[in-house]
Amino acid sequence: MYSFLTTGTWPDYELLDAGNFEKLERFGRYVLARPEPQAIWDQHLPPSEWERAHATFRREKGSQERGQWQLKPGMPEQWVINYDQGDLHLRFRLGLSAFKHVGLFPEQDPNWRFIFEQTKQRKAAQPRVLNLFAYTGAATLAARAAGADVTHLDSVKQVNFWARDNMEASQLDGVRWLVEDAMKYVRREVKRGSKYQGLILDPPAYGRGPNGEKWQLEDELNELLKLCKELLDPQDHFFLINLYSLGFSALILDNLVADIFPAIRGTREIGEIYLHDQGQRKLPLGTFCRFSS
Numbered sequence: 055m056y057s058f059l060t061t062g063t064w065p066d067y068e069l070l071d072a073g074n075f076e077k078l079e080r081f082g083r084y085v086l087a088r089p090e091p092q093a094i095w096d097q098h099l100p101p102s103e104w105e106r107a108h109a110t111f112r113r114e115k116g117s118q119e120r121g122q123w124q125l126k127p128g129m130p131e132q133w134v135i136n137y138d139q140g141d142l143h144l145r146f147r148l149g150l151s152a153f154k155h156v157g158l159f160p161e162q163d164p165n166w167r168f169i170f171e172q173t174k175q176r177k178a179a180q181p182r183v184l185n186l187f188a189y190t191g192a193a194t195l196a197a198r199a200a201g202a203d204v205t206h207l208d209s210v211k212q213v214n215f216w217a218r219d220n221m222e223a224s225q226l227d228g229v230r231w232l233v234e235d236a237m238k239y240v241r242r243e244v245k246r247g248s249k250y251q252g253l254i255l256d257p258p259a260y261g262r263g264p265n266g267e268k269w270q271l272e273d274e275l276n277e278l279l280k281l282c283k284e285l286l287d288p289q290d291h292f293f294l295i296n297l298y299s300l301g302f303s304a305l306i307l308d309n310l311v312a313d314i315f316p317a318i319r320g321t322r323e324i325g326e327i328y329l330h331d332q333g334q335r336k337l338p339l340g341t342f343c344r345f346s347s
């Protein structure tokens with residue numbers, strides 16, 4: 055089944071406008087303007103609305119990623135927003151990073167809800183969930199809030215500290231934090247015969263393990279998914295992979311998952327994730343595939 059996923063009503067987040075390779079967003083009470091390579095169309099809102107941004111990210115000459123934030127007086131470097139969807143209540147600390155990121159991918163909201171619901175539906179008394187490339191932990195906390203025994207793995211220590219702050223701000227505890235290379239850890243877990251009722255992956259196009267291990271999406275994804283198959287409890291599981299690499303079609307994911315997980319009993323859902331702005335235009339921000347037993 056091919057589907058398009060987007061955010062539900064979330065008072066603390068809104069995509070206001072996008073265009074001219076930029077996006078204008080509200081996180082809580084602060085409005086941010088930052089680069090968005092996919093937004094090749096014209097902006098809808100007048101320049102006066104964009105100029106009202108409390109923080110604007112200016113890219114450094116010749117750099118795709120690095121740059122500086124220009125802050126209006128009173129704009130903090132860090133702030134906290136709420137996320138309340140049904141029974142799922144989380145709080146996220148946001149911060150202005152040197153790479154236009156703020157520590158959260160709001161378009162992942164539909165996947166956080168999927169993780170929360172799927173964790174609750176597992177037969178296991180305390181489902182074991184593994185979150186790979188876990189960043190600041192929103193997906194980790196969605197599973198933990200539903201009662202899972204969660205392992206959060208990322209290769210960057212500071213990112214795990216940030217995720218731990220989000221756990222404490224969300225009044226949760228008991229997450230297992232790992233600073234490891236995802237591929238290395240999964241290989242070891244397969245050798246150990248470990249099984250999980252939930253697997254979550256959100257690999258970048260390119261990355262490094264803590265000891266410089268290279269991660270290149272198109273070269274390693276096939277093998278990583280084959281290893282993940284060995285870790286999944288065949289009787290009782292959910293699986294979610296999200297990709298945000300430009301130009302990586304959801305059909306690639308569909309072929310890989312169809313080959314590697316042929317015995318999927320439930321629905322295999324693939325598709326695109328997008329955010330819509332005030333003009334109801336859709337900003338595509340990733341592809342996904344998810345299924346459950």
Ligand SMILES: C[S@@+](CC[C@H](N)C(=O)[O-])C[C@H]1O[C@@H](n2cnc3c(N)ncnc32)[C@H](O)[C@@H]1O
Pocket residue numbers: 158159162186187188189190191192193207208209210213234235236237255256257258260261262263264267268269
């Ligand atoms: C952008 S994030 C994923 C977003 C996250 N899942 C979310 O929705 O919040 C990609 C993460 O992968 C981590 N990473 C990159 N290479 C890695 C590797 N080889 N092993 C483990 N984590 C890695 C990065 O540190 C980064 O936090």
